[in-house]
Amino acid sequence: MEEFLKHSLFGLSGLLGVVCAVLVVTRKNPIYSALFLIVLLGTIAIDFFLLQAEFLGFMQLLVYAGAIMVLFLFVIMLINPRGDSLPDEGGATDRWVAFGVALLIFSLLFTAIAKSPRLKEFDSFPGMAAVPETVMGTPARTADHGSLTAFGYEMFTTHLFVFELTSILVLSAIVGAVHLSLRPRRRKREETEAALDSSHGREEHAHV
Amino acid sequence: MSVDLIPLVTFGLLALVVAVGALAASELLGPRRRDPEKLTSYECGVPIFETAREPFHIRFYLIAILFILFDIETVFMVPYVTLFRDLGVFGLVEMGTFVAILGLGLLYCWKRGALEWD
Numbered sequence: 001m002e003e004f005l006k007h008s009l010f011g012l013s014g015l016l017g018v019v020c021a022v023l024v025v026t027r028k029n030p031i032y033s034a035l036f037l038i039v040l041l042g043t044i045a046i047d048f049f050l051l052q053a054e055f056l057g058f059m060q061l062l063v064y065a066g067a068i069m070v071l072f073l074f075v076i077m078l079i080n081p082r083g084d085s086l087p088d089e090g091g092a093t094d095r096w097v098a099f100g101v102a103l104l105i106f107s108l109l110f111t112a113i114a115k116s117p118r119l120k121e122f123d124s125f126p127g128m129a130a131v132p133e134t135v136m137g138t139p140a141r142t143a144d145h146g147s148l149t150a151f152g153y154e155m156f157t158t159h160l161f162v163f164e165l166t167s168i169l170v171l172s173a174i175v176g177a178v179h180l181s182l183r184p185r186r187r188k189r190e191e192t193e194a195a196l197d198s199s200h201g202r203e204e205h206a207h208v
Numbered sequence: 209m210s211v212d213l214i215p216l217v218t219f220g221l222l223a224l225v226v227a228v229g230a231l232a233a234s235e236l237l238g239p240r241r242r243d244p245e246k247l248t249s250y251e252c253g254v255p256i257f258e259t260a261r262e263p264f265h266i267r268f269y270l271i272a273i274l275f276i277l278f279d280i281e282t283v284f285m286v287p288y289v290t291l292f293r294d295l296g297v298f299g300l301v302e303m304g305t306f307v308a309i310l311g312l313g314l315l316y317c318w319k320r321g322a323l324e325w326d
Contacts, residue, residue, distance in 0.1 A: 005213045059283055067276045074272055080263045152287025156295055156302060164302070166284070167309040174277050174313035178322045181270045 010050050017043035034072045041065040055148040270322060281310050 020040040027033045041064045048057035155163050249256060288295075288303050295302070317323055 002213055005217055009213070009217070055287065063276070063279065063283060067272075067279055071269070071272055071276060074269050077261070078263055078266065078269065080261060148287055149290050152291045153294075155284075155287060156291060156299055160302060163284070164305055164309075167281075167306045170277050170280055171309050171313045174274065174310075175316055177270060177273045177277075178317055178320050181266055182320055182322055 006050055009046065013043040013046040013050075017047075030076050031073070034069060034076060037072070038065050038069050041069070053151070055151055267325070274317060274322065277313070278310070281307070 017040050020036045020043065023036040024033045024040060027036065041060060045057045045060040045065070048054070048060055284306065285303070288299060292299055292303075
């Protein structure tokens with residue numbers, strides 16, 4: 001019963017995900033595309049839950065479906081596309097090029113996953129077989145934390161360098177976002193301050 | 209942690225039945241007297257002044273993007289919380305470096321005035 005439920009849930013979420021993915025690229029109105037992308041990310045979160053990666057599932061929902069999709073909608077609203085202002089769709093050549101690129105990425109991912117030696121560890125649904133039983137003396141797979149502990153252990157020991165690199169990536173994103181969006185405003189403010197200073201100077205001069 | 213799926217799926221199915229059932233019952237049993245006035249968008253009972261699709265200031269976007277970036281920082285702290293006893297000083301130094309690098313980002317935002325509204 002349990003296995004049947006898992007498989008049917010996986011099948012349903014996979015089907016819904018594929019349908020939503022097709023709708024994301026075929027809708028003309030980008031807001032509909034963004035909304036279908038939210039559903040698509042939700043189905044991926046269901047897959048994470050089925051693989052017992054609850055932490056990743058919740059983060060998928062919170063960060064991707066919650067926060068990042070808000071940014072997507074922000075960008076769409078900033079551009080503010082309307083029916084008549086939408087650019088024309090590319091011709092048949094563009095579509096074939098896009099299809100070819102998609103096929104290339106798909107085959108790349110498929111080969112990488114199919115050839116992965118870790119695939120053998122996932123012979124059935126219960127994953128995380130590669131996680132050691134103990135982390136520095138305490139059980140890595142406690143009933144309380146499940147894969148969150150295992151995930152954290154992997155991240156803080158094996159992938160320590162990548163974890164620290166992530167902070168530099170996020171730092172560069174912060175600096176880039178602030179720099180790009182503040183530069184014109186800052187210059188304007190300096191100009192107005194300079195103008196104020198010069199007028200102040202003139203006033204003082206007049207007083208003297 | 210194994211998720212007990214049967215209660216979860218039962219709950220999901222019940223929620224679906226209640227949601228669809230309530231909508232279907234009101235659609236089938238309720239009286240339907242539609243007129244164009246009723247089908248217009250409702251905005252506090254007054255006629256709509258303008259379209260809701262107005263572009264807004266890029267400042268909101270900066271706030272949102274900074275929120276997400278520091279949100280990601282918090283996400284990385286969650287697994288650390290479950291492991292900080294096991295990882296000890298090693299983990300503290302590791303997490304400290306992470307937070308310090310992102311602290312530089314916060315400092316940059318502050319100095320550039322990105323946290324100010326005007």
